[in-house]
Amino acid sequence: MDFLEQTVVDYLGSNEMCLGVVVKSGTDRVQVRGATQQQEKVKVANIVAEHGMVYGNDVLGKLATVQNAIRDAMADVDLELLWEDVLANGCEPELSALAAHYFGEATAVQISALARKLLEDGTLFQRKQLQFTARTREEIDELERLRAMRAERAAAKERTRQWLDGVLDHQGETPAPVPEEQEGFLRLATDYLLCGFNSDAVNILSAAREKINAREVALRLLRVTDRMPAGVDEFLLANGIHAGFSSAVLEHADTLTPYDGNSHREDLSGLELFSIDDEETREIDDALSCSRDDEQNYLVGIHIADPACFVGKDDPLDAAAVERPLSLYLPTTTVMMFPERIGCNLASLVAGELRPALSFQVKFSSEGALLDWRFVPAAVRVRHRLDYHGADERLASPDGDGDSVTVALRDLLFLAGKLRAGRETAGAVQLNGPELKIRVRGSVVTVTPEDSDSPSHQLVSEFMILANHLAAKYALHHDLPVIYRTQDQPSSPVTSVKEYDPYLFEQQVKKMKRTRLSTHPQAHYGLGLDLYTQISSPLRRYADLVIQRQLSAHFLGKELPYSHEELFGVLDNVDRTASQNRSLEREANKYWLLEYLRREKVGTEVGATIVRAEGSLILAEIDGFAERGVVMTRSRMTPGEHVRLRIRDAIPNAGRLVLEPLAEG
Known part of the structure; x- marks a missing residue:
C-alpha cells in the first residue's frame, strides 16, 4: 500500500503505538515525522491505521485531535469481554477483524484504540507481529x-x-x-x-x-x-586467579586411568632415570639418564612428561589449562595448571611409576661433542627423585665414584659445561639475576636466597635448553607446524654478567630485544641457538603442551591438531595471559618480601648499589634481596656506586621501599 505524503498514520514502533505524518512515501517503507519532529523509517507492514491528511501547517493540532479520539475509544474497550467472546466464538487475529468483532465496525480510530489496549495488556492475547490470538485459560x-x-x-x-x-x-x-x-x-x-x-x-x-x-x-x-x-590467598582471589577447579573438570580428571603401557611407545623403563627439582615440587616435568657405551661415548636421555596422552584438545582439562596457562608459585600457595590427579600423579614423572614420555636419546663423544640423537615417544620409570640441594651435595662430594647416580650427575655436568660453552661461542648471553624463595606459612614469612646457577641447576637448564632446541630441529626436519621462540640481535653488543652486579645487569638487560613468537624458524640470540621452541615444561606451561600435542600427533600418524595459523593464535593469546600471571607472581613476591623487610629489617643497615640517579630520584638495590628502594637524600650519588644505607620503611600495600643514608638518619 502506498501512503501519500502528509497522511497521518498510526504504526507499531518499539513495542508501542506511535502517531506520525508521512513525509516521504515508499513501497516497503515510509519516512514518518512524529510530534517531536524526529523522523524515522517505518515498515509499511507496521502501519495499522490511516487517519486522514494534514492540510496546512497544523501538524501538531491534527495529531492531538487524533490522539484524543483514540483515547476516548480506548475507554470503551473491555478486553476481558472481547477475550471471552473470541475464545467462545473464534475470530481472525488481524486487528481490523478484532475491531469489527468488538465494535461492530472497524474505523481507523477503533483499530488504533484496540491495538493500544492489546499492547498494554499482553496477557489475554498472544501477539505475533500485528496479529493477536486469544490465549486459553491454561x-x-x-x-x-x-x-x-x-x-x-x-x-x-x-x-x-x-x-x-x-x-x-x-x-x-x-x-x-x-x-x-x-x-x-x-x-x-x-x-x-x-x-x-x-x-x-x-x-x-x-x-x-x-x-x-x-x-x-x-x-x-x-x-x-x-x-x-x-587457607585461601586473598591476593589470588582479588586478581581472578582460581586455585580450585570446577566440579566438571575434577570429575573429568577422575575418569582418566593411569598409563599401563602402549605398543607405540619405546620401552625405556629399564634406564636409570632420576629427576631433579625443588624439594616442594610435585609436578615432575622432566627426568634425565646418562650412561656410557663400550667406546666411552655418553648416552644421555632427556625425558619429558607427556600430558597430551591424557589431555585432549578442547576437553575440560584443556579448557581449564587455557585459563591458567602456567603454574604459579606464590609465597602463600601454588596454583597448578592441572588438577593434582593429572599434574602431580597421572602425567607427572613420579618415582617408581610407569609414565608416558617424549624422550630424546643423545650421544656425545668422550670429549663432549654431540654425535647423534633421536626423538621418540617412550614409556619410562623414574628410579630416583633428587632435589637441587641433594644433587649439588653429590656433585661436590669427593666420594661417590661407585654410585651410578653420582657418576651420571658428574658426567651430565661435564656435558652441560660443553653445551654452555658451545652456546656462548655462538653468541649466547648469560644474564641471571639473583632469586629468592619467599614462603608464607601461617603468620611466618621466610626469605631464603636460591642459587639458580648452582651445578645441578646448570646441568638441568642446559639439557632442557637442548631438548627444546632438538624439538625445534625435529619439527623443521619433518615439516611440522610449531611456534618458534626467537630473539633478534640487539643493536649494540651485550656482555654477559656472570658475577651479579645490579647496575651492570640492568645496563645489559636494557639492550636485549624481547623474545617473540614466530611461525618461521629463526635464531634465538640470547641462547645462541639457530632454532628454539618450548616443550620441556608441559605440566606447568600450556604453551609447551600445545607444541607437544603437535609432536605426539605426528608420532601416532594422526592429523595434526593445529595449523600454523591456529598455533600462532592459541600461543599468542596464551602468552598474553601467562605474562599477566607472571606479573601477578612478581607482585605477590614483592608484597611478601616487603612485608618481611617491614617486620625484620626496618632500621637496619644494609649494603646497596645505586642503579639510577635522575635528578632528585635515586634508586638503590639492597644486597641479598634484589629489591629496589627510593633513597631519601639530597646528596649526590653515582649509578654503580656501592653504599651503606638504612632501611627507613617498607610499605607492602604501596609496593614501596624507603632507604636513607646512615649519616642522615
Missing part, C-alpha cells in the same frame, strides 16, 4: 505463574542488593549477620571468587559500588560476614 494461568515467579525473583534480587549495600557499609568488629535468604547468594559469591563460576550474583556484585569491581566487593562481603574460606 495458557494465561501459566503466564501469570511465570510472571509472578519473575516478579519474586526481581524482588529477591532487590532485597539482596539492599542487604549487600548494608553489609558493605557495616562497621564494627562483629561479623555482619547473614539472613537465611542470602546464604545462596553468599555461596555464589564464594564460587565466583574461588572458581570463576559466573552467575546473576556477579551482576549484583558489579553494580554494588561504582568504583569497586566485583571481586573486591565479593572479598569485602566474605570478610565482613566472616565467611572467608580457610
